[in-house]
Amino acid sequence: MLEKLKEEVYEANMDLVKNGLVVYTFGNVSGIDKDSSIICIKPSGVDYGKLKPEDMVLVNLDGKKIEGRLNPSSDTKTHLVLYNNFKGIGGVAHTHSKYATAWAQAKRPLYCLGTTHADYFNGEVPCTKVIEDKNIKKGYEHETGNLIVETFKNLDYHEMKAVIVASHGPFSWGENAKDAVMVSSILEIIAEMNIYSVIINPKVKNIKQSLLDKHYKRKHGKNAYYGQKKQ
Amino acid sequence: MLEKLKEEVYEANMDLVKNGLVVYTFGNVSGIDKDSSIICIKPSGVDYGKLKPEDMVLVNLDGKKIEGRLNPSSDTKTHLVLYNNFKGIGGVAHTHSKYATAWAQAKRPLYCLGTTHADYFNGEVPCTKVIEDKNIKKGYEHETGNLIVETFKNLDYHEMKAVIVASHGPFSWGENAKDAVMVSSILEIIAEMNIYSVIINPKVKNIKQSLLDKHYKRKHGKNAYYGQKKQ
Amino acid sequence: MLEKLKEEVYEANMDLVKNGLVVYTFGNVSGIDKDSSIICIKPSGVDYGKLKPEDMVLVNLDGKKIEGRLNPSSDTKTHLVLYNNFKGIGGVAHTHSKYATAWAQAKRPLYCLGTTHADYFNGEVPCTKVIEDKNIKKGYEHETGNLIVETFKNLDYHEMKAVIVASHGPFSWGENAKDAVMVSSILEIIAEMNIYSVIINPKVKNIKQSLLDKHYKRKHGKNAYYGQKKQ
Amino acid sequence: MLEKLKEEVYEANMDLVKNGLVVYTFGNVSGIDKDSSIICIKPSGVDYGKLKPEDMVLVNLDGKKIEGRLNPSSDTKTHLVLYNNFKGIGGVAHTHSKYATAWAQAKRPLYCLGTTHADYFNGEVPCTKVIEDKNIKKGYEHETGNLIVETFKNLDYHEMKAVIVASHGPFSWGENAKDAVMVSSILEIIAEMNIYSVIINPKVKNIKQSLLDKHYKRKHGKNAYYGQKKQ
Numbered sequence: 028m029l030e031k032l033k034e035e036v037y038e039a040n041m042d043l044v045k046n047g048l049v050v051y052t053f054g055n056v057s058g059i060d061k062d063s064s065i066i067c068i069k070p071s072g073v074d075y076g077k078l079k080p081e082d083m084v085l086v087n088l089d090g091k092k093i094e095g096r097l098n099p100s101s102d103t104k105t106h107l108v109l110y111n112n113f114k115g116i117g118g119v120a121h122t123h124s125k126y127a128t129a130w131a132q133a134k135r136p137l138y139c140l141g142t143t144h145a146d147y148f149n150g151e152v153p154c155t156k157v158i159e160d161k162n163i164k165k166g167y168e169h170e171t172g173n174l175i176v177e178t179f180k181n182l183d184y185h186e187m188k189a190v191i192v193a194s195h196g197p198f199s200w201g202e203n204a205k206d207a208v209m210v211s212s213i214l215e216i217i218a219e220m221n222i223y224s225v226i227i228n229p230k231v232k233n234i235k236q237s238l239l240d241k242h243y244k245r246k247h248g249k250n251a252y253y254g255q256k257k258q
Numbered sequence: 259m260l261e262k263l264k265e266e267v268y269e270a271n272m273d274l275v276k277n278g279l280v281v282y283t284f285g286n287v288s289g290i291d292k293d294s295s296i297i298c299i300k301p302s303g304v305d306y307g308k309l310k311p312e313d314m315v316l317v318n319l320d321g322k323k324i325e326g327r328l329n330p331s332s333d334t335k336t337h338l339v340l341y342n343n344f345k346g347i348g349g350v351a352h353t354h355s356k357y358a359t360a361w362a363q364a365k366r367p368l369y370c371l372g373t374t375h376a377d378y379f380n381g382e383v384p385c386t387k388v389i390e391d392k393n394i395k396k397g398y399e400h401e402t403g404n405l406i407v408e409t410f411k412n413l414d415y416h417e418m419k420a421v422i423v424a425s426h427g428p429f430s431w432g433e434n435a436k437d438a439v440m441v442s443s444i445l446e447i448i449a450e451m452n453i454y455s456v457i458i459n460p461k462v463k464n465i466k467q468s469l470l471d472k473h474y475k476r477k478h479g480k481n482a483y484y485g486q487k488k489q
Numbered sequence: 490m491l492e493k494l495k496e497e498v499y500e501a502n503m504d505l506v507k508n509g510l511v512v513y514t515f516g517n518v519s520g521i522d523k524d525s526s527i528i529c530i531k532p533s534g535v536d537y538g539k540l541k542p543e544d545m546v547l548v549n550l551d552g553k554k555i556e557g558r559l560n561p562s563s564d565t566k567t568h569l570v571l572y573n574n575f576k577g578i579g580g581v582a583h584t585h586s587k588y589a590t591a592w593a594q595a596k597r598p599l600y601c602l603g604t605t606h607a608d609y610f611n612g613e614v615p616c617t618k619v620i621e622d623k624n625i626k627k628g629y630e631h632e633t634g635n636l637i638v639e640t641f642k643n644l645d646y647h648e649m650k651a652v653i654v655a656s657h658g659p660f661s662w663g664e665n666a667k668d669a670v671m672v673s674s675i676l677e678i679i680a681e682m683n684i685y686s687v688i689i690n691p692k693v694k695n696i697k698q699s700l701l702d703k704h705y706k707r708k709h710g711k712n713a714y715y716g717q718k719k720q
Numbered sequence: 721m722l723e724k725l726k727e728e729v730y731e732a733n734m735d736l737v738k739n740g741l742v743v744y745t746f747g748n749v750s751g752i753d754k755d756s757s758i759i760c761i762k763p764s765g766v767d768y769g770k771l772k773p774e775d776m777v778l779v780n781l782d783g784k785k786i787e788g789r790l791n792p793s794s795d796t797k798t799h800l801v802l803y804n805n806f807k808g809i810g811g812v813a814h815t816h817s818k819y820a821t822a823w824a825q826a827k828r829p830l831y832c833l834g835t836t837h838a839d840y841f842n843g844e845v846p847c848t849k850v851i852e853d854k855n856i857k858k859g860y861e862h863e864t865g866n867l868i869v870e871t872f873k874n875l876d877y878h879e880m881k882a883v884i885v886a887s888h889g890p891f892s893w894g895e896n897a898k899d900a901v902m903v904s905s906i907l908e909i910i911a912e913m914n915i916y917s918v919i920i921n922p923k924v925k926n927i928k929q930s931l932l933d934k935h936y937k938r939k940h941g942k943n944a945y946y947g948q949k950k951q
Contacts, residue, residue, distance in 0.1 A: 123605045129685030132602035140363035143354045194696045223360030234425045234591025254303025371825035374816045454822030465887045485765025534947025591916030593834035655819045657925045
């Protein structure tokens with residue numbers, strides 16, 4: 028069942044490799060079928076070189092396996108919390124991409140230092156707190172999802188499609204699995220550029236609100252004028 | 259019309275990709291036909307992987323579309339200001355290349371730290387001020403062009419073919435579209451090297467005037483002796 | 490004799506090149522045949538481009554050459570000390586990979602800054618002291634091995650499969666030659682990410698013990714739940 | 721004449737490209753025919769993509785052109801000073817490779833931070849003073865050569881085959897053109913690693929003399945035991 032979704036999620040996972048965002052078995056991408064609320068996700072610990080569309084695992088929103096020979100990603104529960112709370116998203120990606128992860132390791136949000144950032148994210152990409160010990164015990168992956176949701180209590184997940192999980196790495200989401208990976212890829216580019224900016228000027232600051240608004244809104248929302256009209 | 263220019267501008271845009279200066283829909287290159295004063299530019303928001311010569315858009319110096327199925331680059335007005343003020347330039351390139359953009363994000367000029375730089379640019383590559391709020395409102399892209407022109411009030415755009423737009427990224431120009439891209443590419447190499455120099459010695463300074471003069475003038479102007487005589 | 494081991498060790502040496510961990514004649518990988526206690530190792534100073542399986546050299550645990558036309562790696566004695574002391578390891582790799590070596594040159598352990606690290610190494614990857622002059626004289630390569638063993642007197646080499654030799658570079662080990670190279674490769678990725686984290690936040694600290702335990706143990710040991718059950 | 725030398729010098733120039741040490745028309749390699757004392761060098765300002773063996777230029781030790789359609793490299797006079805003073809060298813390479821040039825721009829010697837360095841260079845790779853104004857006027861390229869020779873007044877050019885020219889970039893030499901390029905390539909690798917070490921520990925220091933001696937001498941000189949006996 029859901030062969031098309033499996034193919035899409037498989038392709039999105041392979042895009043992680045093509046975009047240089049993962050090596051070995053790092054990372055995982057999922058997508059949701061909105062009609063059935065069934066989630067398709069990468070199996071746990073399988074090398075990308077050996078991955079096939081039919082290896083994708085189907086689970087429902089409670090985490091029950093619906094179909095699949097293999098165990099789903101060990102991070103599945105984090106994905107589920109995101110689907111349950113960020114209504115309407117269609118895909119989630121998690122990587123240990125080196126530049127974004129460096130920010131996670133430094134426990135810092137990804138500053139909004141320029142228009143490249145403002146074209147994609149409406150402000151700083153937030154960094155969560157470090158997960159509490161009691162939550163590690165209670166259910167690490169589920170609570171990582173809750174930590175992200177808590178971090179977004181004053182943020183709009185439609186305008187901020189990524190998060191830096193402190194000491195861990197980035198998660199991103201989007202309209203579908205492919206879009207979530209695209210956000211991860213943009214995030215990685217900005218994470219890299221920002222490191223260089225910090226070297227040049229250790230006191231760099233976020234760009235001013237007016238410039239952020241201008242760039243974000245020329246690409247997003249009802250007054251956007253970047254690109255071609257969608258047909 | 260202007261099929262040859264379209265082909266050249268298309269090739270120059272694709273050179274951005276080949277030289278690793280852009281990903282996704284970032285960046286844009288234009289060229290001008292000097293006889294008709296018609297400008298050819300990349301369409302807005304089109305993936306380089308799908309770009310074709312016939313997608314190029316023709317506009318006049320007032321920004322009126324002359325030919326083309328698609329919308330021109332959202333940065334077209336910035337290009338127009340440059341063509342209107344820097345008489346004689348034949349091409350303009352804009353990228354979000356990671357190293358040059360890092361300097362823009364840090365709001366710093368690109369220091370002239372060595373002879374590699376002096377071979378191409380006659381001094382520091384200037385960084386503009388951050389665009390004022392009133393100018394963002396008045397017409398962001400047009401005023402970005404004016405900001406560049408203002409930054410060059412005491413500079414010769416023939417000897418300094420690039421600028422760092424603060425919080426944004428680099429623009430470059432040259433004899434034609436291909437040349438403008440070449441300048442962007444050199445700028446990126448120097449921007450990268452200079453970051454490493456800052457790491458090694460956070461107090462690096464511009465090279466002395468005599469050495470800058472020697473290198474710039476052995477490649478440029480009437481006493482140049484680098485390279486082969488042009489036939 | 491031991492043709493299969495020679496082939497494996499040859500492949501593992503070539504993996505160093507494929508993974509970008511060595512250039513020229515840098516680095517060396519060995520593997521042991523547990524039945525005969527014979528070690529197979531790369532010959533000294535041979536370009537990877539010219540290396541063939543039949544060039545591999547066989548030595549016993551005392552360093553006596555058993556078979557092979559060429560001299561074994563000049564680092565053979567270091568490998569032997571590791572096999573003699575870290576019972577049960579099946580392969581050893583040594584590289585001058587740029588990021589891990591940068592930590593060796595800085596004489597610093599590889600901090601455990603995130604879950605990527607915790608997934609593979611149970612704590613900081615230790616950095617040895619600088620080898621003493623008397624030990625350089627006494628037998629440099631053998632004493633480098635002893636220095637590693639001394640550094641591990643309170644560490645479990647099963648849970649920490651790599652070391653940074655101060656002023657020198659990394660050594661790693663594993664179940665076999667291929668596994669040792671994989672550890673080197675992971676080490677290099679983490680060494681790179683950690684450099685970026687230090688740039689962003691020069692005061693970065695190790696992650697907390699509870700998070701290290703969680704990640705290390707979800708992949709290793711009897712309660713591991715990452716990946717697929719081995720069949 | 722000297723077709724074999726031209727071929728070798730052409731190949732060595734192309735190795736600069738293969739090793740990622742140059743782009744565009746940057747850099748140049750020469751080689752000398754020891755019998756005739758004729759030097760073969762890259763022509764000035766020619767793109768590597770268009771370079772052919774027959775484009776190589778022959779000059780004598782006084783800089784007089786012996787054969788060739790094109791002008792020799794603008795840096796020819798620097799090469800000549802090196803051949804005239806460092807008797808017995810067979811090739812010279814000059815690049816603007818990004819990491820080594822970053823050290824030149826920072827006006828710092830390349831510290832000897834580890835055994836990778838000690839395997840190839842017997843100590844710090846020196847950085848010249850900045851060329852004096854009077855010498856820029858007197859004859860820039862010739863005086864750059866003299867500056868290098870002056871920097872080596874207490875150094876053995878057989879054991880230190882490279883120099884960092886302040887504000888400019890690296891020069892290297894060796895038994896022949898190919899060997900000179902290999903030295904440039906090693907220099908670049910070490911220049912890169914050392915930048916990372918400076919990030920990790922801004923107070924890094926040279927390794928101790930005993931470790932430098934051990935590594936340099938296990939690869940060089942009459943007691944060397946690295947590699948295979950030459951046949």
